[in-house]
Amino acid sequence: ETGVTQTPRHLVMGMTNKKSLKCEQHLGHNAMYWYKQSAKKPLELMFVYSLEERVENNSVPSRFSPECPNSSHLFLHLHTLQPEDSALYLCASSQDLLVAGANVLTFGAGSRLTVL
Amino acid sequence: DAKTTQPTSMDCAEGRAANLPCNHSTISGNEYVYWYRQIHSQGPQYIIHGLKNNETNEMASLIITEDRKSSTLILPHATLRDTAVYYCIVRVVGLDSGGSNYKLTFGKGTLLTVNP
Numbered sequence: 001e002t003g004v005t006q007t008p009r010h011l012v013m014g015m016t017n018k019k020s021l022k023c024e025q026h027l028g029h030n031a032m033y034w035y036k037q038s039a040k041k042p043l044e045l046m047f048v049y050s051l052e053e054r055v056e057n058n059s060v061p062s063r064f065s066p067e068c069p070n071s072s073h074l075f076l077h078l079h080t081l082q083p084e085d086s087a088l089y090l091c092a093s094s095q096d097l098l099v100a101g102a103n104v105l106t107f108g109a110g111s112r113l114t115v116l
Numbered sequence: 117d118a119k120t121t122q123p124t125s126m127d128c129a130e131g132r133a134a135n136l137p138c139n140h141s142t143i144s145g146n147e148y149v150y151w152y153r154q155i156h157s158q159g160p161q162y163i164i165h166g167l168k169n170n171e172t173n174e175m176a177s178l179i180i181t182e183d184r185k186s187s188t189l190i191l192p193h194a195t196l197r198d199t200a201v202y203y204c205i206v207r208v209v210g211l212d213s214g215g216s217n218y219k220l221t222f223g224k225g226t227l228l229t230v231n232p
Contacts, residue, residue, distance in 0.1 A: 004159070031218070042221075042222045042223055042224055043160070043222040045219055045220075045221075048218060048219075050218075055218070056218070056219075088157070090159045090160075091159075092159070092160075097218035098207075098218040098219070098220055101148050101165065101167065101209040102165075104150070104162040104165065105152075105160070105162060105220060106162070107159030107160050107161065108159050109157075109158050109159050110157070110158065110159050112157070
């Protein structure tokens with residue numbers, strides 16, 4: 001149990017579907033992140049939230065829509081995705097934004113997305 | 117943030133110490149060295165971090181050279197479960213001129229394979 005729970009762990013969707021990925025952290029952290037990890041590529045930061053406010057939208061296409069209703073939950077809404085969006089989507093949290101040296105990321109296990 | 121260079125892969129015998137090198141020759145005085153690892157199909161896991169002194173915790177030891185241009189992560193008694201990709205990350209701590217700096221940039225890391 002890492003303290004960051006992601007559901008579903010695996011998702012297969014067609015290009016016209018609408019689905020959502022959910023992330024929940026039980027650590028009392030104030031910042032939450034979405035990362036994307038495609039095959040053979042480094043992790044890419046997608047979105048950053050601090051106290052439910054989005055502070056980073058890293059040039060992500062609008063077919064990915066994040067939502068942070070409270071500091072414990074983070075969603076990634078998906079619609080009209082492309083096959084190249086197939087990847088491992090990782091949620092992470094930290095006590096506060098990664099400004100202080102002791103602040104580190106705690107990751108969930110990820111949601112493996114396949115777009116057909 | 118300073119760039120890091122790590123070997124693509126390494127092997128280690130079970131029960132022996134695993135020494136993972138990282139070169140960060142352009143590191144500046146306010147940059148910390150962080151290590152994370154990612155076991156296959158899981159999210160990355162924080163291991164340890166340091167500024168200039170050697171650090172040790174229950175998972176590993178971090179040895180930083182006096183000139184801070186390189187470091188070594190040491191797993192004292194590697195087990196099969198330590199097989200993973202190990203990421204060495206260097207980042208500035210504190211707010212940058214834009215009032216932000218909360219990104220953790222992952223490279224390709226070193227694939228450590230622990231053999232029986």
